[in-house]
Amino acid sequence: MSEGEPESGTAEPELIAELLDGKHRALARVISKIENRAPGYRDLVSRLHAHTGTADVIGITGSPGAGKSTLVDKMAATYRDRGETVGVIAIDPSSPFTGGAVLGDRIRMASNVGDMDVFFRSMSARGTLGGLSTATTDAVKAFDAFGKDKVIIETVGAGQNEVDIVSTADTVAVLVPPSSGDDVQMLKAGILEIADVLVVNKADMDGADRTVMELREMVRMRNDSPSFAGHHGAEAGYGGDDRAAGHGEADESDDWEPPVLETVAKSGEGVEAFLDTLAEHRDWLERTGRLEGKTRTRYAEEIRTLLREDTSRLVGRELDARGGLEEYVDAVMDRETDPYTVADEVLEPLRECVEEHGRGGEDGS
Amino acid sequence: MSTDQEQRTIRCLVAKVGLDGHDRGAHVIARAFRDAGFEVIYSGLHKAPDEIVQAAVQEDVDVLGISILSGAHNTLVPKILDGLREYDAFEDTLVIVGGIIPEDDRETLREAGVAEIFGPGASMEETVRFVRENAPER
Numbered sequence: 001m002s003e004g005e006p007e008s009g010t011a012e013p014e015l016i017a018e019l020l021d022g023k024h025r026a027l028a029r030v031i032s033k034i035e036n037r038a039p040g041y042r043d044l045v046s047r048l049h050a051h052t053g054t055a056d057v058i059g060i061t062g063s064p065g066a067g068k069s070t071l072v073d074k075m076a077a078t079y080r081d082r083g084e085t086v087g088v089i090a091i092d093p094s095s096p097f098t099g100g101a102v103l104g105d106r107i108r109m110a111s112n113v114g115d116m117d118v119f120f121r122s123m124s125a126r127g128t129l130g131g132l133s134t135a136t137t138d139a140v141k142a143f144d145a146f147g148k149d150k151v152i153i154e155t156v157g158a159g160q161n162e163v164d165i166v167s168t169a170d171t172v173a174v175l176v177p178p179s180s181g182d183d184v185q186m187l188k189a190g191i192l193e194i195a196d197v198l199v200v201n202k203a204d205m206d207g208a209d210r211t212v213m214e215l216r217e218m219v220r221m222r223n224d225s226p227s228f229a230g231h232h233g234a235e236a237g238y239g240g241d242d243r244a245a246g247h248g249e250a251d252e253s254d255d256w257e258p259p260v261l262e263t264v265a266k267s268g269e270g271v272e273a274f275l276d277t278l279a280e281h282r283d284w285l286e287r288t289g290r291l292e293g294k295t296r297t298r299y300a301e302e303i304r305t306l307l308r309e310d311t312s313r314l315v316g317r318e319l320d321a322r323g324g325l326e327e328y329v330d331a332v333m334d335r336e337t338d339p340y341t342v343a344d345e346v347l348e349p350l351r352e353c354v355e356e357h358g359r360g361g362e363d364g365s
Numbered sequence: 366m367s368t369d370q371e372q373r374t375i376r377c378l379v380a381k382v383g384l385d386g387h388d389r390g391a392h393v394i395a396r397a398f399r400d401a402g403f404e405v406i407y408s409g410l411h412k413a414p415d416e417i418v419q420a421a422v423q424e425d426v427d428v429l430g431i432s433i434l435s436g437a438h439n440t441l442v443p444k445i446l447d448g449l450r451e452y453d454a455f456e457d458t459l460v461i462v463g464g465i466i467p468e469d470d471r472e473t474l475r476e477a478g479v480a481e482i483f484g485p486g487a488s489m490e491e492t493v494r495f496v497r498e499n500a501p502e503r
Contacts, residue, residue, distance in 0.1 A: 025453045028425035032503075036373045099374060100399035106420060107409035114415045119423050124374075124404050 012040055016047050019146055024116055027146045031121055034138040045138045051145035055087075056282055059166035060154045061194075062175030067201040069108035071175065071265035071274075072154050076118045077111035078271050079150050085117045087143035089136060091155040091165065094124040105154065119148065133164040134305060137298075140168055163194055168298070170291060171281045173197040173274070176215065179207025192218060195258050196281050199274060203262035215260045223257060254288045256281065311350075318346055375500050377428040380408040380417045382445065385435035390463060394430060397489040403428075403496070414441055418448030421458060427500045433464040438474065446478045457501040463487070 018026035030048075033041045058075075060068050069090065076086045088109075094101035103122035112118040123139070125132050136153060143151045155165050166172050174195035192198075198219070200211050259277055263270035285291035319325060328342045379395045381388055388410055398405045406424050408417060421429050429449075431442060442462060449455040455478060462474060463483045471482050480499060483492055 023453075024422055025425075028423055028454075029503075032376075032425040038373070094404070098400055098402040100402045100404065102395055102399050102405045102407060104407060106406055106424075113413070114419060116419060116422075120420075121423055122404075122406050 012044055012047075016044065019048075019142065020051060022147065024119065027119065027142060028121070030142045031139050034142065035123060035135055037135075041138075045141060048141045048145040052141050053144065055140070055144040055148050055151045056171070056278075057140055057144075057151045057153065057169045058278055059169030059172040060152060060175065061156065061166050061172065062199075062201075063177065064156055066175040066177045067265045068154050068156075068175055069105040071199070071201055071263060071271070072105075072152055073109045073111050074265050074268045074271045075152060075275060076109070076120075078268075078275055080112065080115060080118060084149035085147065086119070087146070087148035087151045088118065088120045089123055089139055089143075089151070089153045090120065091123045091125060091132070091136070091153070093156070119143070119146075133168065134302075134309075136165050137168050137302060166194055170285060170294065171196050171278050173199055173278065175199045175201050176211060177202055178205045178211045192222070196256065197274070197277055198258050198260045200260065200262050201265050203270065204264045204267075208262060212260050212262060219258050219260065254284075256284050314350065315346060318349060322346065375403045375428065375496065376406070376424060376426045377403050377430055377496070378406045378408060378417070378421050378424060378426040379430045379432065380412060380420070380445075381410050381432050382412055382414060382417055382441045383433065383435050383437050384411060385433060385437075386410060387434045388432070390434070391430075391432040394432070394463060394489070394492065397493060398430075398496070401493045401497075414444035415448055417445050418452065418454075421445075421449060422452045422454045426458065427503075428459045428461065428496050431460070431462050431464075433462065433466075436465070438462065438464070438466055439470055442474055442479065443477045457503055459496065459499050459501055461492075461495070463492075 015026050015030060019030055030044055032038070033044060060072055060075075062068055072088055072090070076088060079086050090103070090105035092101055092103045092105060101124040103124060106120060106122055109118070109120050112120070121139070123132075123135065140151050140153070153165060153169055172194050174192065174197075176198065178200060198215050200208055200215065202208065203212075261270060261274050261277060263274055265271070282291075285294065328337070328346075331337045332339060332342065377398050379391050379398070381391050391407065395405045395407050406420065406426065408420055417429070417431070420426075429445075431445065433441065446455060446460065449458055449460070460479050461481045461483065462479050466474065466482050466484060474482060481495055
């Protein structure tokens, strides 16, 4: 889909310099390039990496209408009062049919009007499987390199994609609106495991107390259940630290039980306490060495993802050169060949290359 | 060959500026843009010029569509344009205005940097086409 664009890869060093210099337009442009996967974006992101590693990354997720955007707005304002700078990435779904999207989270950012030190960026899930979490990770890097103290990622919690995105964050808060019970039910289906902090927002509404109780009970149940390895389902899934597999009493002291907090985002009630809890979690991560573990896991995963994407692109090129997938499918349909043989055949040059030039050639297969 | 899978999408900010509560037009155009495959950020009602500038700069939109029916376009629109210039965002943002703009004012706005003005009767197709054809190359 490249439309003979002029080589925009030339001005990159300048763009990086401007970003590091604190120019908002440069940050905005870098994020666009990341989102568009514009030519040269990889180079940009690799240059940014050396300047990252100082921002606190916080993920906010929860069902639609839980009040995420409003809470994020108040969080940003509170951080600003404390003298910290904030970057926000708000992710909204896009239409699978046209690719179009209306990104509405910005409307709620009323407390930070005219304050350029709150940099709010809307992103749409552009229908690329997995690609979004890569783009989010890279955008976080841009904010981090720019010098933002806090980076907040906001997304609707609805599935694997969101879980992946949110795993970019050091601390994840899951928002739950009061009552209905159904929301708590929904949480069981995987969202709860990623929560470091649970927040019942709109706590001034009826049913808030009940929801808080139900959540506390669920947290306790989860901790008592021997079937849970460690307390971070998401982390353990990535082969993080499986150390706590036996949920032994010995490490009770440095375990983190997700607290259940109450906020009223609209009025700002409870936001201070919420931010303090986020900071506590961050301290805990650092103290127990889990922050490093988490970061390592994340980088490993990032490298793996890139390798997977790059190899599949390479294979795609080979496939195109051979006239595309369709002919192979025809042959498979006619029982002339089978999918395994096709895969072997297409991969043949790659395999040869690895065996000849790579370091993995020795052990064959 | 499709080796670099660039995913360029036109991004637009649809903005309501000033004390003007008529947002039907803005909603309709936001939906039309979305259906055309654009990513649309809607500002919400009653925004001040700097809010709109902040949003346009941070979101790095290709197109800024200002909807204004209050008659205050001669003051508010230039303020937005100046703000964009301040952040080096004017050059590669296509600024269009929709609403009731008297003929006499149109030239002034164009000279100030507005690319096109869509009054009552302008069709959605026309507007979408204009954006497609004029969205800045970056």
